[in-house]
Amino acid sequence: MSFAARRLLKQFRREDYRKSVNHSFLHPNQKVNIFKDTDQYNQIYRTNSGQVVTIDPVKSPTSQILYFHGGAFTVPMNQDQLTMITTIATAANSRIQVADFPLLPNHRGAELLEFAKQALTYTVKQPLPTFVVADSAGAALGLQAVIQEPAEVVGTVLVSPWLDMQLTDPSLTALESADVMLDLNVLKQIGGQFAAGLKPGDWVDVFDPVHLNVGPLKIFYGENELLTPINEQFITAAKKAANATVEVTRFKDGFHDYPLWTKLPETKKTVSQIAEFITSQRDA
Template sequence: MSAAERAAARGMMQKGEAGLPAEAQRAGFDAVFAERPLGADVTLAERTLGGVRALDVRVEGANRAGVILYLHGGGYVVGSARTGANLAAPLSRLSGVPAVSLEYRLAPEHPFPAAIHDALAAYRELVESGQTVLIAADSAGGGLALATLLSARAEGLAMPAGVVLFSPWTDVTLTGPSIDTRGEYDPLFNRPIMEDYAAMYLGGADAADELASPLRADLSGLPPLLVQVGSAEVLLDDALRLVARAAEQEVDVSLDVVAGAPHVFQYFAGFLPEADEALDRAATFIRHRLALVL
């Protein structure tokens, strides 16, 4: 797709407003993402995992062994299992692997580390039930996925077969240069907006805590990672620095950067060819990781 067409995709997005209360942000987010059609081949079913609400994302024909645990984005403040299903469903369809999208608790009502406790509880139940797990996540869900892995490692739980991260937010200290250098280019976020999310999530906790900012953690022993990010986003450096740190610590890691693409550009599947290609690569990664362990 041409640079002009990618610019058109960015133009379909609108930068938020700093300082809005969580309730207003959730309403706006849900208006766009909570009712998106998933396809006639998809059925959602409520369940719990480790005592946490979730949605089984059942795609016809997706019956391979294993399960994708999907952790939605939204700055730890907005989003839901239903919005996560928007990406869990195509990943399940393309990979043939069943998926479950988690309804972890949100800030500011439930600040750090409540979301991590929920994700770890869900992951623990899947592992202890004998499931082979792959984790997929976007944005804040990406940071949550990494924090869940660190917590699982500390408990001695088996690692997942692999992890797919779309535009992960890995550093709530907001020290990545792109937080500022990409603020005008990013059609969704800038520093003030990210500072609001960080403050609500942390609730006074230390932003440098490795579970809040897993970019700062020892990543050794983590499973293979696939990281995808667009160049037109303030979180570009969160992804680039994560990949560099993982490689330095002997973690298998792959990186896809799409020039001119916005935050979690995979949502543009069907409109932006690069989004379709990215989801195809993610599904191939999932199938490959499963084939190595099953």
């Protein structure tokens, strides 16, 4: 882990950053809309409950990235997330399709999942190779969509994914103190809200290799994340899938969703690896 990341971790602990994150998850300001400037964001595909926002950070994109943002399904997309995905897309010479999905608790988990499928269906109709990039809670939505249409997606990137809504693994409790952002009880509460009312077929078991024939898959996370055991279970399952190739980058002592801090050396390495992944799969 870099000196800059270690210094940031100390700052998070000193300021009790987890408390701020918990508050934002449980009491989000859902009036925030970073895409309200229609002059700047003028290509928007709207559904009943969400929208796909098209952004072109490069002049002649050779691929497109469908992006699902983090925020525990409750927090609107923010500027840091937009900066992160724009940096990735620029490095990968890609168009961005932002999946600006509906949010809990005003919408049910089933609505979020349905929107994710609609967003992917819309995106793959565009004449560019499609990649899915998703972080934290957004990874759950993105992966579920890819599982439904794996042949339409050239590659998938998951950053600090949250893929298990139940979080009953007993090893999670011991890791909670090391995570400077995530609170296990808060995630369980929100995960329960997300899962409430889901019907068979709404949610596919992502820990069953039978469902993970998703093609090329790249995963990034920090080893000190609360969700590390869940990530490891998913990686084990994905490696057993008949049609999936899995590449994993773990950063020692890394924290949840670290690429949002764009100046970190770890972030720069991650952006470079994602761009290389997209370029290599696009040209394969």
